[in-house]
Amino acid sequence: MRPGAVTVGAVHGAALLLGAAGLAHTLWHGVAEPGNALAFGALVALGELARRGAHPGEREPAPLAAAGALAYALLGDDAGAATTHGVLQVVAVACAGGLAGIVPHVARGHGPGLDHLARRVLTVGFAALCFQPLYNSGTVTGRLGLGAAYALFLLLVLGLTGLCDAVLAALLLRARTAYPYGPLLRDELRALLGIGSAVCATGVVMALGVGAAGLWALPVLAVPLLLTQVSLRRYEAIRTVNRQTITSLARATEIAGCTPPGHARRVAALSTAVGRELGLGGSELTVLEYAALMHDIGQLSLVDPVAGGATALLPAAEQRRIA
Numbered sequence: 001m002r003p004g005a006v007t008v009g010a011v012h013g014a015a016l017l018l019g020a021a022g023l024a025h026t027l028w029h030g031v032a033e034p035g036n037a038l039a040f041g042a043l044v045a046l047g048e049l050a051r052r053g054a055h056p057g058e059r060e061p062a063p064l065a066a067a068g069a070l071a072y073a074l075l076g077d078d079a080g081a082a083t084t085h086g087v088l089q090v091v092a093v094a095c096a097g098g099l100a101g102i103v104p105h106v107a108r109g110h111g112p113g114l115d116h117l118a119r120r121v122l123t124v125g126f127a128a129l130c131f132q133p134l135y136n137s138g139t140v141t142g143r144l145g146l147g148a149a150y151a152l153f154l155l156l157v158l159g160l161t162g163l164c165d166a167v168l169a170a171l172l173l174r175a176r177t178a179y180p181y182g183p184l185l186r187d188e189l190r191a192l193l194g195i196g197s198a199v200c201a202t203g204v205v206m207a208l209g210v211g212a213a214g215l216w217a218l219p220v221l222a223v224p225l226l227l228t229q230v231s232l233r234r235y236e237a238i239r240t241v242n243r244q245t246i247t248s249l250a251r252a253t254e255i256a257g258c259t260p261p262g263h264a265r266r267v268a269a270l271s272t273a274v275g276r277e278l279g280l281g282g283s284e285l286t287v288l289e290y291a292a293l294m295h296d297i298g299q300l301s302l303v304d305p306v307a308g309g310a311t312a313l314l315p316a317a318e319q320r321r322i323a
Contacts, residue, residue, distance in 0.1 A: 004175035008115070011172060015118035018125050022091030032085040036078055039215045041097035043068035043222065048101025050226065063199045064225050065101060066120065068218075069094040070161065070203035073128035074154050076135045077211035086136065090128035095121060115172045119165055127161040151208060158200040162192050183281035190282055198228050243290075250293040259296050268292040 031037050047065025073090045075083055098120060131154070134140045140153060166188035174181045192200075202225045209217030250264035271292040275285050 007175035012114055012118050015121040018091055019095040019121050022088040025088040026092035033083055037093050040068055040072040041093045043218055044097030045101035048098055063195050063229050067199045067202040067225055069124045070127055071206035073124050074131050074207040079214035087128040087132050091125045094124045119168050123161050123165040126164050130157045154204045162196055179276045183279050187281045246290050246293055253296045264293050
């Protein structure tokens with residue numbers, strides 16, 4: 001068995017065991033604060049229903065579900081009254097809500113990948129483990145109160161959770177692609193500054209809002225994140241159109257008979273593979289790929305195509321003109 005398959009199996013197995021333990025514990029001991037569990041479970045399910053399929057490069061296709069699960073993991077008070085749910089109930093609610101929300105997508109054949117589900121379970125469990133025992137024992141409220149220090153503590157927990165998620169995501173990508181781990185981790189950490197920061201901020205605000213105003217805060221605070229999700233999808237759609245345009249232009253030299261069929265795609269694949277080995281990532285790889293796809297576009301200015309597209313055999317002055 002390949003080492004990458006062992007890594008992926010270990011991560012999936014850990015998530016499966018944690019989710020099963022949470023569901024079994026909750027079913028055996030009952031649900032603490034059923035109203036809170038139902039509200040946050042419904043929010044996670046709604047977030048999964050709002051998923052429309054990940055665009056290339058989209059890190060979190062269901063940000064509302066992620067924010068709702070993290071908010072429940074960091075929920076202390078409910079309208080001023082202390083809550084008593086623990087780590088395993090947080091995992092159970094996140095799993096139940098997520099499974100309920102992805103059923104329609106699975107029925108249409110567009111369900112989320114197992115890697116994404118495993119990361120969600122493990123990161124939510126990590127956030128709950130960092131917060132719930134300290135809150136239930138009175139350590140957090142006793143030493144920090146419920147003011148600014150409490151909010152900063154929640155942000156610290158979410159920062160550690162985001163780091164945990166980035167490490168897991170890079171680890172799974174490394175196992176599946178064999179690309180260098182460093183650039184993959186760097187890309188994941190950079191992605192946290194995008195939709196990841198919005199998810200973390202919404203999770204903290206939801207936890208604090210429910211603590212102050214009750215469950216009525218959830219629908220109010222969910223709307224901005226949904227609008228952000230729509231904006232990001234439009235941005236990703238524009239990037240997809242740009243990529244399709246560049247790919248079409250790259251094929252123009254093949255249609256004109258200037259280069260062999262598939263030449264631009266092969267050069268782009270080879271260039272990005274070399275770029276990853278050299279430690280490039282993110283936007284650098286995108287620029288390299290686009291440059292590789294378009295590297296022969298100047299041949300369209302030739303009156304007669306060069307045999308095999310080998311412009312290296314032309315005089316230097318002609319090569320500069322084509323470039």
